[in-house]
Amino acid sequence: MKKRKSKKPVSRARSGKSAAARPAAPNRAGTAPKRVRAILQKLDEAYPDVTCALEHRNAFELLISTILSAQCTDVRVNQVTKTLYQKYRTPKDFAYANPSELEQEIRPTGFFRSKTKSIMGASKRIVDDFGGEVPRTMEQLLTLPGVARKTANVVLGCAFGIAVGVVVDTHVIRLSNRLDLSRNSDPRKIEQDLMRVIPQDKWILFSHQLIWHGRKICQARNPRCAECNLERLCYAKDKTI
């Protein structure tokens, strides 16, 4: 008697559907709507009205501060901009600055040569192409030298209240992974994951809530889980309780 061949399941590799090509499953454990709602509620309780910690008086200053904040703390940036914005008040002032002087003025924020190039380049573009005003769309902001999605999202969200994405910085990357809202490490993919599961009217506040929580409680080393109001919802491997 002929033996019947058992039907083997077709592997993903053979089926041509790689894990990377698949959209994130909307209802997997970490992003079940009920769980996401509970996380948002806890964040609202702890941080009802947080916003960007970079001090600024207008969208242009916020743009410059955000460029300066790469690889630097907001506290340090605020120290530098306190005097910087007294000397340079408009995009024109930065566009036609003396680069060596500007380099020394922003030196404490690190990477001062490339930041000077970005600041002067972005300011020139704003003067030449946008009538001296910071543009209000993601597409236009991304044409400015030194501006990527994170900076654009900060400016659009904080200065203009426009939610077209989620700010993904080092804190948002870490917390999104620990809270299992995203299993990606690439910021662009994390942003897409978050945009899928967080309601759009929460995008601006949510990113700032994660940033504040990351600074105060869910720090990279030794997160203070005993003080965390998300602890019961969190099953991160590196939890400290």
Ligand code: SF4
């Ligand atoms: S329980 Fe710990 S690891 Fe989880 S979010 Fe809170 S501080 Fe972070």
